[in-house]
Amino acid sequence: MQQLTPGIRIQGSEVFDLATSWRGLRINKMCNALSQAGNREAFQSDEEAFMSAWNLTEQEKQLVRERDFPGLLAAGGNIYFLLKLGVVTSNGLYKMGAKMRGETYEQFLATRNNAGAT
Amino acid sequence: MGRIVAGIGTSHVPSIGGAYDRGKTATEAWKPLFDAYVPVREWLKELKPDVCIMVYNDHGADFFFDKYPTFAIGCADSYAIADEGFGVRPLPPIRGDLEFSQHLCRSLVYDEFDITICQEMAVEHGFLVPMHLCFDPQENGWPVASIPVEVNVLQHPLPTARRCLRLGQAIRRAVDSYEKDIKVAIIGTGGMSHQLTGTNFGAMNEEEDLKFLDRLEDDPESLAGMTHQTMMEKYGVEGIELIMWLVMRGAMSGKAKRVHRNYYAPMTTGMGLITLAEEA
Numbered sequence: 391m392q393q394l395t396p397g398i399r400i401q402g403s404e405v406f407d408l409a410t411s412w413r414g415l416r417i418n419k420m421c422n423a424l425s426q427a428g429n430r431e432a433f434q435s436d437e438e439a440f441m442s443a444w445n446l447t448e449q450e451k452q453l454v455r456e457r458d459f460p461g462l463l464a465a466g467g468n469i470y471f472l473l474k475l476g477v478v479t480s481n482g483l484y485k486m487g488a489k490m491r492g493e494t495y496e497q498f499l500a501t502r503n504n505a506g507a508t
Numbered sequence: 509m510g511r512i513v514a515g516i517g518t519s520h521v522p523s524i525g526g527a528y529d530r531g532k533t534a535t536e537a538w539k540p541l542f543d544a545y546v547p548v549r550e551w552l553k554e555l556k557p558d559v560c561i562m563v564y565n566d567h568g569a570d571f572f573f574d575k576y577p578t579f580a581i582g583c584a585d586s587y588a589i590a591d592e593g594f595g596v597r598p599l600p601p602i603r604g605d606l607e608f609s610q611h612l613c614r615s616l617v618y619d620e621f622d623i624t625i626c627q628e629m630a631v632e633h634g635f636l637v638p639m640h641l642c643f644d645p646q647e648n649g650w651p652v653a654s655i656p657v658e659v660n661v662l663q664h665p666l667p668t669a670r671r672c673l674r675l676g677q678a679i680r681r682a683v684d685s686y687e688k689d690i691k692v693a694i695i696g697t698g699g700m701s702h703q704l705t706g707t708n709f710g711a712m713n714e715e716e717d718l719k720f721l722d723r724l725e726d727d728p729e730s731l732a733g734m735t736h737q738t739m740m741e742k743y744g745v746e747g748i749e750l751i752m753w754l755v756m757r758g759a760m761s762g763k764a765k766r767v768h769r770n771y772y773a774p775m776t777t778g779m780g781l782i783t784l785a786e787e788a
Contacts, residue, residue: 393736394664400740403706407664411573422572425593468662469704469746470567474593487709487776501710506537507774508523 406468414466417454420444421471424478433478459486484508510608510686513555514693515760515784516548517724517753518641519700520564521777522592522633528640529597537774544770544781545641551767551783552642553651557693559605560643560652561612561679562635563755564697565661567592569632577624578667579675581616582656583609590630600645602631605653608686612655615682621675631656638697652693661698661749669739670732672751676758683759696756698749700771700778705745710776716742717778718771720750724782725766728757747778760784 394405404410411418423429423444433440441451453461457479462472476482488498499505524541527533533542569590571577587602613625635656643650657679660666667675676694683692700717703709720743723731732754740748763786770781 391668391735393666393668394740395737398737400737400745401703401706401708401711403703403708403745405664405740405745406662411663415573418568418573422568425569425591427591427595430593463705468568468573470662474568477593483704484776487704490705490709491707498710502775504537504774506535507527507541 404463410466411468412466414468416444416446417450417462417465417467418471420446421467421474424474430478457481460490510683510688510690510692512680512683512694512759513557513691513786514552515756515764516638516642516693516695517756517780517782518638518695518697519777519779519781520634520637520697521779522637523775524641524779525597525633525637528637540772541770541774541779542641544768544772548642548768548781548783549644552693555693556691557652558690559608559655559692560639561655561657561692561694561759562638562697563657563659563695563752564631564634564638565659565749565752566632567634567662570630571658573663576660576663577658578660579621580624580626580629580658581609581613582629582654583613583625584627584629587654587656588630589636590632592632597636599636599640600649602635602639603649603653605655608653608688608690609655611686612679612682615685616675616678619678619681621678626656629656629658634697638695642695657755659752659755661751664736666736666748666751668736669734669751669754672754673728673732673758676755676760679755680759694756694759696753698752699743699747700750700780701743701747702777703744703746704776711744712773712776712778713742713744713747714771714773714778717773717780721769721771721780721782724753724757725784728754757784761786763787
């Protein structure tokens with residue numbers, strides 16, 4: 391039984407499927423490496439060298455440099471792997487989410503039922 | 509013979525782990541969540557399960573898209589705590605039940621569930637948050653042995669909702685056919701509604717979450733018939749994690765009765781809880 395129309399957007403968002411995963415393989419692979427403390431240090435001490443070592447394209451590198459998380463998602467990044475990039479660049483989930491909504495972090499928090507539960 | 513004594517559906521939101529580690533469980537914002545689990549832990553202390561089957565998904569802690577299993581099951585005597593990108597949480601190591609795991613894997617494969625069998629597996633918030641919500645760690649570790657059952661809910665095509673329900677039914681047959689008298693709890697984790705990408709980031713759907721809790725109890729078949737697309741339209745793209753609750757439901761009988769239920773949606777995810785017990 392068909393579960394999902396290929397390429398469909400749900401509530402405006404892309405669904406992470408095989409096409410997205412293939413497109414984002416380099417980005418996600420680099421982010422996956424950030425699960426290791428040594429790699430987090432390597433990223434923070436020389437971001438350019440780290441991105442080159444993981445074979446990112448120039449366009450992908452630019453998205454990382456600009457901390458463009460919506461752009462990284464569109465390039466095939468998976469949100470759970472991008473969160474690891476968020477850790478080493480001080481961009482938590484809620485900061486990323488506020489940007490996706492086109493709001494400041496404070497504006498976003500004001501929309502929540504209880505922003506104390508962060 | 510093995511026996512399933514408890515079924516639990518619970519969210520596994522990572523911020524719950526952060527609040528737990530930082531001692532914030534009694535704050536005004538977190539109390540409505542953590543207080544709901546106090547009677548659950550008391551109930552489990554009385555039931556004394558020997559084994560907990562934890563149905564969860566990895567979020568990139570130990571599995572990567574180079575090779576991505578649909579269902580992966582731990583078959584080891586212990587499981588490491590993974591570094592998800594911010595260090596290793598200060599929790600006791602996870603004890604396995606190797607003999608039961610080996611039986612479970614044999615039984616599932618011969619029951620035509622072609623699972624990936626993992627003799628090394630590191631677990632993360634999807635597993636750990638429900639673990640410390642439902643059990644108190646003691647000096648010598650956790651009061652139960654655990655079996656991690658990992659489900660692909662990240663990279664579509666995912667297993668269908670019905671396949672998840674059937675996996676639960678097959679897990680029950682495996683427990684029933686185990687020669688040792690062990691008591692088993694099964695926990696289905698994830699959800700409830702959440703959307704973590706796009707302009708609708710943070711969208712929740714309390715009304716549908718509450719209906720899901722009702723139907724999980726009374727009419728799981730109606731949930732198993734939903735497509736992923738329908739589920740994501742109701743619960744959000746990341747809310748598809750709720751298919752893992754159906755694994756738990758499949759392992760419980762039709763006569764199972766609800767014991768606890770809670771719902772709290774403070775930030776970006778509907779945090780649900782339901783517990784089911786078999787009639788004595």
